Amino acid sequence: MCLRIVYPCGLCLEPFYDEAQSVVHKRMCGQRNFCVVCKKDYPTSLELRNHLMQVHGTYESCKFCDCHYVERKHLEEHYMYQHSFCSDCKLPFSTREDLSKHWIQSPKHFDCPLDGLTFRDDAARIRHIREKHYYCQDCDRVLPTAQALQDHYAESVRHAFCKECNEHFASEETRLTHLRARHASNACDVCNRLFDSQYGLKEHYVQSPQHAYCQFCDRHLRDRAALLQHYAWEHHLCESCDKVFLSAVALREHYVQSPAHVYCQQCGTHFPSCIELYMHYEGMHHFCDICDKILPTAGGLHEHRRQKHRGTYCSRGSCRLLFQTPQDLETHLSSGHRIKFGLYVSKHRSAQELHYEVERFRRSVIYVV
Numbered sequence: 001m002c003l004r005i006v007y008p009c010g011l012c013l014e015p016f017y018d019e020a021q022s023v024v025h026k027r028m029c030g031q032r033n034f035c036v037v038c039k040k041d042y043p044t045s046l047e048l049r050n051h052l053m054q055v056h057g058t059y060e061s062c063k064f065c066d067c068h069y070v071e072r073k074h075l076e077e078h079y080m081y082q083h084s085f086c087s088d089c090k091l092p093f094s095t096r097e098d099l100s101k102h103w104i105q106s107p108k109h110f111d112c113p114l115d116g117l118t119f120r121d122d123a124a125r126i127r128h129i130r131e132k133h134y135y136c137q138d139c140d141r142v143l144p145t146a147q148a149l150q151d152h153y154a155e156s157v158r159h160a161f162c163k164e165c166n167e168h169f170a171s172e173e174t175r176l177t178h179l180r181a182r183h184a185s186n187a188c189d190v191c192n193r194l195f196d197s198q199y200g201l202k203e204h205y206v207q208s209p210q211h212a213y214c215q216f217c218d219r220h221l222r223d224r225a226a227l228l229q230h231y232a233w234e235h236h237l238c239e240s241c242d243k244v245f246l247s248a249v250a251l252r253e254h255y256v257q258s259p260a261h262v263y264c265q266q267c268g269t270h271f272p273s274c275i276e277l278y279m280h281y282e283g284m285h286h287f288c289d290i291c292d293k294i295l296p297t298a299g300g301l302h303e304h305r306r307q308k309h310r311g312t313y314c315s316r317g318s319c320r321l322l323f324q325t326p327q328d329l330e331t332h333l334s335s336g337h338r339i340k341f342g343l344y345v346s347k348h349r350s351a352q353e354l355h356y357e358v359e360r361f362r363r364s365v366i367y368v369v
Contacts, residue, residue: 010082011067012036013074037070064094112142163196216246266294 006015007022012034016022032041033048037056042048045066052059056070064083069075079085079092084099086092089108093099103111103118110125111118112133119125129135133142134149138158143149153161153168160175161168164183169175179186179194186195190210195201205213205220212227213220216235221227231237231244236251238244241260245251255263255270262271266285271277281287285294286301291308295301 008077008081010078010080013077013081035070036074063092216244 004017005019006017007019008015009022009025009029011026011029012032013036014025016025033043033045034041035048035051038051040051042051045068049059049068052068052070059068059070060072060075061068062075062078062083067078067082069078076085076087076090076092080087084093084096086099086102089102089106091102093102100116103109103116109118110120110122112125112128115132117128119128126135126137129142134144134146135142136149136152136159139152139156141152143152150166150168153159154163159168160170160172162175162178162183165178167178169178176194179196183194183196186198186201187193188195188201188204191204191208193204195204202213202215202218205211206215211220212223214227214230214235217230219230221230228237232239236245236248238251238254241254241258243254245254252265252268255261256265262274262277263269264271264277264280264285269280271280281294286296286298287294288301288304288308293304295304
């Protein structure tokens, strides 16, 4: 007996025994409005529907495309060949992926979500998963690897798991018995609590208000006041932020970077506002108010302005005037130092024009260093 492979058309439901012919036919059939009972074509979908109502009395339409059929079985064949169809639940799906999700999620089907095998009942499916895959019975979840299953046990709150021993227990009581026997050093006697690790116990000491604990010295103090006094004497405490730092450099960096502090890093002084800090910079340090940079010496400030702000700073002799625009600097150089530049100052000027430029220069001076 010779078996022949059938390639049905999902639109007109005609069978083909040659795959090439089926492909050519499907390209042409996509433009047709075909009645599978009368074997007739119609110019438009509307005329096909009118024919179905007038001649056959009823029709059913596809949810995903503009195809219409007289009988339900023809529509189901269309779903099966053109889209995807669950014959057990009599439900259509637009893609094969949606049908696979339905098989996995539906309680009527017993499919393995990893390899897609179908079983006769749920017991056979679970037995297959336990033997071939990594299965969490409490959560009814299948994990791809043994490590993924262990991570699931460790992270899920539904499981009693010891992270230090990497061991899973049937109940929380069993886990607590294990902790008392194997990890007694991870117990807090004050709060009567057990922890999976030393790290968890120390984190409890730091965060709990029941403990006055210094994590840097691994030392318990009498109360919160004694802990703060210990921080101030033994470590580096920021009292306004209530933070402790391991070194003076770290504390100073905190003062500089934190928006809660207005701090001069040059002389180590705190100020109540940014305005007072700015006035302090101008009065006590060598401060460039163009780019807010502090220089160690007056010569350094002069060299900084000469190099970085060349277009607005006069470095001739002891002049050292700062201007708002390069044009004002050009005017100052031409009038005050008798240096002419063809870029901004013309070679022939009247006395009135020169007087105007000098007045503009006088109003544009910011300050003298």
